[in-house]
Amino acid sequence: MPLLLLKKTVLPGFGITLGFSVLYLSLLVLIPLAALVLKASGLTWEQFWTTVTRPQVVASYKLSFGAAFIAASINIVFGLLVAWVLVRYRFPGRKIIDALVDLPFALPTAVAGIALTALYAPNGWIGQWLVPLGIKAVFTPLGVVIALTFISLPFVVRTVQPVLEDLGKEVEEAAASLGANRWAIFRRVIFPEIWPALLTGFALAFARAVGEYGSVVFISGNLPMKTEITPLLIISQLEQYRYAEATAIAVVMLGASFVLLFAINALQRWTTRRRAM
Amino acid sequence: MRIHLSIPALLLLAAAAAAADKIELLNVSYDPTRKLYEEINAAFAATWKAEHGQEVVIKQSHGGSGKQARSVIDGLPADVVTLALAYDIDAIAEKGRLLPTDWQKKLPDNSAPYTSTIVFLVRKGNPKGIKDWDDLVKPGVSVITPNPKTSGGARWNYLAAWAYALKHNGQDEAKAKAFVTALYQNVPVLDSAARGSTMTFIQRGIGDVAITWENEAFLASRDMDVGACEIVVPSLSILAEPAVAVVEKGAKKRGTLAIAQAYLEFLYTEQGQEIAAKNYYRPRLASVAAKHAANFPTLELVTIDAVFGGWKKAQEQHFADGGVFDEIYKP
Numbered sequence: 001m002p003l004l005l006l007k008k009t010v011l012p013g014f015g016i017t018l019g020f021s022v023l024y025l026s027l028l029v030l031i032p033l034a035a036l037v038l039k040a041s042g043l044t045w046e047q048f049w050t051t052v053t054r055p056q057v058v059a060s061y062k063l064s065f066g067a068a069f070i071a072a073s074i075n076i077v078f079g080l081l082v083a084w085v086l087v088r089y090r091f092p093g094r095k096i097i098d099a100l101v102d103l104p105f106a107l108p109t110a111v112a113g114i115a116l117t118a119l120y121a122p123n124g125w126i127g128q129w130l131v132p133l134g135i136k137a138v139f140t141p142l143g144v145v146i147a148l149t150f151i152s153l154p155f156v157v158r159t160v161q162p163v164l165e166d167l168g169k170e171v172e173e174a175a176a177s178l179g180a181n182r183w184a185i186f187r188r189v190i191f192p193e194i195w196p197a198l199l200t201g202f203a204l205a206f207a208r209a210v211g212e213y214g215s216v217v218f219i220s221g222n223l224p225m226k227t228e229i230t231p232l233l234i235i236s237q238l239e240q241y242r243y244a245e246a247t248a249i250a251v252v253m254l255g256a257s258f259v260l261l262f263a264i265n266a267l268q269r270w271t272t273r274r275r276a277m
Numbered sequence: 278m279r280i281h282l283s284i285p286a287l288l289l290l291a292a293a294a295a296a297a298d299k300i301e302l303l304n305v306s307y308d309p310t311r312k313l314y315e316e317i318n319a320a321f322a323a324t325w326k327a328e329h330g331q332e333v334v335i336k337q338s339h340g341g342s343g344k345q346a347r348s349v350i351d352g353l354p355a356d357v358v359t360l361a362l363a364y365d366i367d368a369i370a371e372k373g374r375l376l377p378t379d380w381q382k383k384l385p386d387n388s389a390p391y392t393s394t395i396v397f398l399v400r401k402g403n404p405k406g407i408k409d410w411d412d413l414v415k416p417g418v419s420v421i422t423p424n425p426k427t428s429g430g431a432r433w434n435y436l437a438a439w440a441y442a443l444k445h446n447g448q449d450e451a452k453a454k455a456f457v458t459a460l461y462q463n464v465p466v467l468d469s470a471a472r473g474s475t476m477t478f479i480q481r482g483i484g485d486v487a488i489t490w491e492n493e494a495f496l497a498s499r500d501m502d503v504g505a506c507e508i509v510v511p512s513l514s515i516l517a518e519p520a521v522a523v524v525e526k527g528a529k530k531r532g533t534l535a536i537a538q539a540y541l542e543f544l545y546t547e548q549g550q551e552i553a554a555k556n557y558y559r560p561r562l563a564s565v566a567a568k569h570a571a572n573f574p575t576l577e578l579v580t581i582d583a584v585f586g587g588w589k590k591a592q593e594q595h596f597a598d599g600g601v602f603d604e605i606y607k608p
Contacts, residue, residue, distance in 0.1 A: 054598065056606070114476075121481040138481075139466040218473060221466035222424050224606035232469065236426035239343040240597060241368045 033254070040247040051245045052252045056224055057233055063141060064230040065256065068209035071148035072156075072202045079156025079201060080194070086157075087164040101157045104150055109214030116147055117219045139221025144229065147215045152205035159201035163194050196268050203264040210257055299332035300536055305355040307342040307429070307519070308472055309493055313556040314359070320552060321543045325536065333536060341470050342429040349373065349524060356528045356537040361429040363387070363520040364588035375526040389518035390544035391558035394578055395437040397509040398478060398487040398494050405485045409511045410441040413486060414459040421484035422464055423474040425596055430471035432596060434488040437515040439595075440584045444513060458605045479506060490517065491573075492557035516578040519558075 086098050120127045120137035137143050175185045213231040220227040230253055237246035318335040325333045342361035349355045350373035370378045381388045399407050413420050423431035442456035468474040475497055478487035494508050521541050528534045543549045550560040554569040585591035595601045
């Protein structure tokens with residue numbers, strides 16, 4: 001890689017565009033993040049450690065990361081299905097469904113949270129059928145998963161869709177003419193093509209879900225040790241005017257998210273390279 | 278942070294654009310006071326115009342009390358703050374150094390021109406027969422109250438329950454803690470703010486009883502489906518004193534100190550008190566209080582200073598990390 005930098009590229013303007021990109025990213029992303037770390041550094045190492053390892057906070061990491069993981073996993077299955085239907089079939093109302101997918105992007109998250117809570121509450125449209133079955137959705141971790149699945153759906157659909165569109169029918173036809181059955185075609189021809197996009201979609205959905213606050217606080221019930229998400233604990237620190245402690249928890253969240261996203265990227269690169277060989 | 282411009286304020290704003298001699302004030306307040314200050318602002322602007330011939334435009338900003346205080350600390354140019362807890366204004370004084378720490382002595386009655394208290398909202402006909410705090414700890418009663426870690430109103434609820442338990446257990450702190458623990462074991466959901474909690478109770482239909490501000494309870498029983506719920510007043514509750522203060526440092530810089538002071542003093546006048554009473558806040562002025570006595574049920578009201586030794590101590594003991602509230606939820 002370093003060699004590449006030394007080589008003159010044929011495209012002009014490399015220096016200025018790279019310079020601008022670095023400046024832009026610094027202003028928009030790096031400086032705010034650095035300020036975050038700086039604020040947290042007002043704590044001694046010991047204070048930092050006790051703040052971020054309080055049982056209540058640890059329980060919230062489990063919920064936030066666990067529910068985000070489940071939500072992103074649900075979405076790679078059903079998001080793929082939605083993308084597949086939208087790309088492969090032509091049917092009346094397709095354009096409308098296509099537009100619907102983006103709604104969770106556009107809807108203010110608090111509105112989503114209130115709507116979902118109203119639906120799944122014991123007297124809600126869906127909730128009234130779930131309660132007799134013994135399923136409690138609102139004010140349980142299940143509710144958190146529902147909200148996170150809702151808000152992170154578009155990420156998977158929108159990353160997989162273009163790849164599916166580019167996938168020529170010809171390869172599938174060739175595979176079929178060579179005697180592969182449908183499952184084999186999906187597993188050995190289609191899936192390897194869309195796998196990197198699916199992973200990206202998973203990573204985006206996961207990252208979005210981990211940080212989600214607005215919709216979750218309405219449906220989760222915010223019971224300490226049970227249904228408190230990490231962002232709520234950050235707010236509860238702020239309510240006590242404990243800025244450094246709030247940023248300490250944020251730094252841990254950020255670090256964990258970064259490690260997970262980096263791992264997903266690495267996995268993606270590894271699988272693509274393995275296929276190329 | 279939401280900046281809320283009322284229609285009269287907007288009209289005034291438009292009118293003021295033409296007039297050269299106008300002055301602007303920003304009142305940073307908490308959620309349920311929106312209607313109260315719309316009326317106060319219109320009345321004050323008219324009075325000020327009549328007395329000084331000067332146009333005044335008052336902008337309002339509403340949100341959770343703690344969040345509003347943080348916005349002011351972080352630079353929201355507030356001339357006055359009218360918040361749910363003195364604790365939040367203390368924070369502006371201490372962390373932001375925007376007003377003197379003895380701000381609460383600058384205006385009468387602890388700088389709280391109107392008060393409120395904590396009451397219960399129950400389902401129509403009161404099917405669970407809830408009359409007092411004792412009924413909230415009974416098994417099978419589901420209680421709705423917000424999370425005291427994130428909601429100022431919820432802290433009043435908690436403290437009111439604690440004060441009741443102390444009185445009925447011979448001031449025994451351990452017994453009070455057991456009582457409050459039993460109460461929170463009956464709470465199926467801790468909303469992050471008071472408004473969400475009222476919604477959970479009324480619209481989601483969850484819970485047998487909601488602990489809430491008296492003024493919110495009146496609004497809820499008036500605005501929502503009439504008769505869907507009713508108010509129950511416990512034998513004892515806490516005197517909630519939403520406090521007001523001039524943010525002196527900012528006001529001095531903008532030259533609004535005098536009018537900001539006059540604005541807050543207006544809250545104590547008969548006209549201001551009348552508007553407060555109309556919006557279901559308990560007035561301080563005896564003459565106005567007497568006039569509205571029928572609207573405000575009588576009950577034993579204790580103050581946070583008398584029972585808990587002030588906000589700072591209550592916050593430290595009960596709501597700080599590792600405090601009594603955290604212990605309730607220790608597994």
